Structures are given as structure tokens and as C-alpha cells.
Amino acid sequence: MESEPVKDTAGRDASLTPVKDAKEIVYSPMIFGHFLEHFDTQVYGGIFDPGSPLSDEDGFRKDVIAALREIKTPIVRWPGGCFVSDYHWKYGVGPKREPMWNKAWAVEEPNTFGTDEYVKWCRKVGCKPYICTNAGTGNAEEMSDWVEYCNLSVGKWGRIRIANGFASPHEVLYWSVGNENWGRHEIGAKTVDEWGPLVRESAKMMRGTDRRIRLFAAALPDEKWTLPLLKHAGYLLDYVSVHGYYVWGGGDNPYLKCMMRTTAPEADIMRTIGVLEKAGFGGGKIAIAFDEWNLRGWYHPGLGNFRRDATMDYEARRKNDIASTYTMADALFSACFLNTCLRHSDVVKMANFSPAVNTRGAIFVHRKGIVKRTSYHVFWMYTHLLEPKTIQVKTECGNLTDGKTNVPVLDAVLTVSDDGKRHVLAVVNKHPSQEIALDVSSFLMAATPDALRATVLAGDSPDAYNDIGNENRVVPKQVSLPVSNGKVKLPPHSLSCIRLE
Numbered sequence: 001m002e003s004e005p006v007k008d009t010a011g012r013d014a015s016l017t018p019v020k021d022a023k024e025i026v027y028s029p030m031i032f033g034h035f036l037e038h039f040d041t042q043v044y045g046g047i048f049d050p051g052s053p054l055s056d057e058d059g060f061r062k063d064v065i066a067a068l069r070e071i072k073t074p075i076v077r078w079p080g081g082c083f084v085s086d087y088h089w090k091y092g093v094g095p096k097r098e099p100m101w102n103k104a105w106a107v108e109e110p111n112t113f114g115t116d117e118y119v120k121w122c123r124k125v126g127c128k129p130y131i132c133t134n135a136g137t138g139n140a141e142e143m144s145d146w147v148e149y150c151n152l153s154v155g156k157w158g159r160i161r162i163a164n165g166f167a168s169p170h171e172v173l174y175w176s177v178g179n180e181n182w183g184r185h186e187i188g189a190k191t192v193d194e195w196g197p198l199v200r201e202s203a204k205m206m207r208g209t210d211r212r213i214r215l216f217a218a219a220l221p222d223e224k225w226t227l228p229l230l231k232h233a234g235y236l237l238d239y240v241s242v243h244g245y246y247v248w249g250g251g252d253n254p255y256l257k258c259m260m261r262t263t264a265p266e267a268d269i270m271r272t273i274g275v276l277e278k279a280g281f282g283g284g285k286i287a288i289a290f291d292e293w294n295l296r297g298w299y300h301p302g303l304g305n306f307r308r309d310a311t312m313d314y315e316a317r318r319k320n321d322i323a324s325t326y327t328m329a330d331a332l333f334s335a336c337f338l339n340t341c342l343r344h345s346d347v348v349k350m351a352n353f354s355p356a357v358n359t360r361g362a363i364f365v366h367r368k369g370i371v372k373r374t375s376y377h378v379f380w381m382y383t384h385l386l387e388p389k390t391i392q393v394k395t396e397c398g399n400l401t402d403g404k405t406n407v408p409v410l411d412a413v414l415t416v417s418d419d420g421k422r423h424v425l426a427v428v429n430k431h432p433s434q435e436i437a438l439d440v441s442s443f444l445m446a447a448t449p450d451a452l453r454a455t456v457l458a459g460d461s462p463d464a465y466n467d468i469g470n471e472n473r474v475v476p477k478q479v480s481l482p483v484s485n486g487k488v489k490l491p492p493h494s495l496s497c498i499r500l501e
């Protein structure tokens with residue numbers, strides 16, 4: 001039997017209405033975090049470039065630091081990713097640094113950027129450090145030694161065993177046991193039966209070193225992996241770490257295909273919530289850290305293929321940095337992702353855009369400067385324009401389709417100030433070519449204003465992107481949105497932050 005073609009109903013009018021007895025929730029600004037991995041040019045030639053006229057006395061690119069400060073980056077997870085699965089942190093500290101071979105990415109790691117440089121860089125960015133440990137080839141002792149080095153040892157000889165030579169402790173309070181250890185691509189991957197006990201024993205030693213730390217463990221939105229993990233180690237965990245990438249390949253993925261993926265993170269979050277609840281850790285007892293996410297999976301053919309005849313295609317990694325890839329699709333997917341986290345802010349307490357710079361990052365770093373990709377501006381809008389609490393609302397709208405799948409054409413989140421007086425609506429219109437009229441009259445005062453103040457990110461086409469020499473093709477614009485019969489018109493392919501006065 002032939003299936004019915006999916007109907008595009010996107011063009012119909014939409015409305016936003018209050019939900020009875022909706023709770024206001026203070027969301028965690030940590031959802032606006034980032035991730036940085038020793039992969040390709042993210043660290044070396046990205047944030048760290050000693051000798052560049054654009055770097056400071058520590059070799060850190062000043063323009064990158066300024067850009068990350070500008071979006072109030074709250075936290076950066078480091079050093080991997082797959083990289084960390086055979087990284088030994090002790091090679092990356094102290095005056096004498098030895099290069100080592102990283103087996104995950106099959107490259108030499110010079111170790112000139114290690115823990116001390118990372119913590120120093122975080123201080124300059126104004127963000128919190130979050131270290132992901134090696135649970136691949138590492139062990140509980142190596143992980144807890146890292147905590148000891150960062151948080152307990154001070155001065156030339158250290159307060160205890162491991163001297164770090166610094167006048168004050170690094171104070172790293174966020175620590176993950178492992179990265180994606182469920183996956184065959186990972187060095188030192190673990191079986192379900194191995195994982196829970198390893199996390200438990202590592203967590204005991206790490207907490208035994210510093211009881212203040214917040215602990216994460218590599219998890220999946222899947223019962224088979226995560227229930228046993230929580231059975232063994234849940235009582236020691238603060239977060240489960242889950243990852244999501246939603247389109248793959250080295251070339252462009254068409255705008256509409258990307259929009260069809262905007263509801264997938266919701267499904268991942270709901271599945272993870274289901275597992276947490278089943279294990280007795282629901283309601284935020286253990287939070288979700290979506291500590292790697294991006295619309296686009298990184299392009300690195302060869303990762304995880306250790307067969308004799310497999311080749312590592314290093315050149316292909318450069319395809320991640322083709323400027324035209326990063327269009328309004330990236331911005332709008334990112335806004336929908338963050339909206340999803342905001343809607344689940346009682347449980348999703350951290351998210352880390354993957355990565356911070358280069359590869360698929362929000363900032364492209366080149367020899368002479370940086371380009372802020374479209375997604376960068378979403379972070380700017382959310383960290384500057386939203387109010388600190390979310391309140392549930394009902395969005396009625398049509399569906400956008402690519403002929404096979406369909407998704408709601410709008411994605412909206414309402415935020416409210418602490419005193420309840422100011423409301424800011426963040427709303428995405430995914431339609432590539434049509435304005436959508438949104439009825440917001442339920443949130444306007446009796447004397448309806450003629451226009452609402454808004455900041456809109458749309459670019460001049462769904463495929464618009466920023467590039468060297470054309471840095472400001474896609475930037476947020478302040479506009480006044482006319483109100484007619486309680487409705488505002490949302491431009492096609494746009495994110496709008498609208499002040500509902």
C-alpha cells in the first residue's frame with residue numbers, strides 16, 4: 001500500500017498561548033557551554049598559536065578569547081573526545097614536555113598545551129574548566145591523580161604527592177569519567193559489564209581526592225548501557241554525559257534536510273530522562289549534560305577503523321572548515337537545540353557545543369583573524385537577550401515537510417525575568433521562504449502595542465554564510481516588528497528574540 005504524502009501545512013497562522021499552572025524554572029546558563037578537543041586545528045593553530053602576532057604572551061589567540069568572552073562562555077570541556085581515550089595528562093605538565101602519539105586520531109601530540117595551559121586559558125576566557133578523563137587506557141588512579149594535581153597540590157613541592165608549581169590550586173570542579181566508552185571507535189572501549197564498576201571505582205577515588213567535584217560518566221540515551229551504569233555508579237554521579245550529532249558527511253547537507261533533524265535532540269533527551277527515571281534518578285537527581293552536540297558530525301573518515309588496509313584521511317579533516325557549509329541551517333538547528341534544553345531545564349543542566357573553534361565550531365580561526373559562523377550569533381543572542389527563567393507555553397503551528405518527514409515549522413521558548421515583569425520569546429521560523437504570522441496576543445497587555453522590539457538573525461537566504469572578507473553577511477539585527485491583530489510576522493529562515501512588553 002502506498003503511504004500518504006506528507007502535507008506541508010507550514011503556511012497557516014500560528015499562536016502562542018499560556019499553559020495553566022506552568023512553573024517558572026531557573027535554567028542553567030551552563031547549557032551555553034563549549035567543547036575543545038586536540039583534533040586538527042582546534043588547539044594548535046586555533047586557540048593556541050605561539051608566535052602569531054595575534055597571540056598573547058602565553059601563545060593564546062587574543063581574538064578568540066575576546067570572541068568567547070563576548071558570548072559569555074560559561075564552561076569549556078577538554079581535552080577530548082576520542083583524543084582523551086589514550087591521553088596521559090602527566091606528559092602534558094611540567095617544564096619538560098615530551099610529544100606522544102595519539103592513537104585515536106593517529107597524530108603526534110606535542111604536549112605543549114596541557115592542563116596548566118588549559119586552566120590558564122579558561123581563566124582568560126572567564127569560563128569554568130571541565131576535564132574529561134581517560135577511561136580508555138587510563139585507570140582510576142590516573143584520573144584521581146589528575147584531580148589531585150589540579151585541586152590539592154600547590155607550590156614547588158605541592159601540599160601532597162603531586163607538585164604543580166602554582167601558587168594556588170587550579171580548582172577544576174567538573175570531571176567526567178571517560179568519553180563515549182560505549183563505542184567501538186573509542187580506544188579502550190568498554191563492555192556494559194565493565195563500565196559501571198569502572199565508573200564507580202574511579203568516582204570513589206576522584207571524590208576521595210576532592211569531595212567538592214561534580215562527576216559525569218559517559219552514557220547513552222539507551223537502557224542497555226545506562227541502566228547498568230546507574231545501578232553501579234548512579235549514587236556517585238551528578239550528570240550523565242550524552243552526545244548528539246544529527247547530519248553526517250563532508251559536503252553540504254541541504255537546508256531542508258537539516259530542518260527535518262530539529263526535533264531529534266528532543267527524542268534523545270526524552271529517552272535519557274526515561275532511563276534516569278527508571279533507575280530512580282529522575283526529576284533532576286542526576287542531570288543531563290549534552291556535553292558534545294552539533295548539527296553536523298565531524299568529518300574524519302578512518303576514525304575507529306584499525307584494519308590493516310584502512311587509511312587515515314588527514315586531508316579530509318580540512319573539509320570541516322569549508323566556510324559555505326555553515327549556513328542559517330546551523331544557526332536555526334542550534335537555536336532549536338538550545339530551546340529544547342531550555343524546555344527541559346529541570347533536567348538538562350549543561351550542554352557543550354562541539355567544538356568551540358574550527359572543525360564544526362562557532363568560530364573559524366585563520367592566520368589573520370576569525371570568522372564568527374552563523375551559530376556564534378545564536379549564542380550571542382541567547383546569552384545577552386534571554387531572561388533567566390523559562391515558563392512553559394503552548395505553540396500551535398503548521399508542519400514543514402521535505403516530502404518524507406515533517407516537523408513543526410516553529411520552535412518557541414518563553415523566558416521571564418526574576419521579578420516576572422519582563423518576557424522574552426525566542427522563536428525559530430524554519431520555513432525557507434515563507435513568513436509565519438504568530439499570534440502573541442495572550443502575552444500582550446490590553447493596550448496592544450503597534451510594534452515589538454526584537455533582534456532577528458536571518459541572513460539574506462537560508463544558505464547564507466559568513467566567510468573571510470564577508471564576515472557580516474549573517475549578523476543579528478535589531479528591528480521593530482509590527483503587531484497587527486495581536487500577530488507578529490516572523491521572517492523566513494529566522495531566529496527572533498522578541499521582547500513581549
Ligand code: AHR
Pocket residue numbers: 037080081082083179180292297298299
Ligand atoms: O567526531 C568527534 C568525535 O565525536 C569526538 O572526539 C568524540 O567524542 C565523538 O565521537
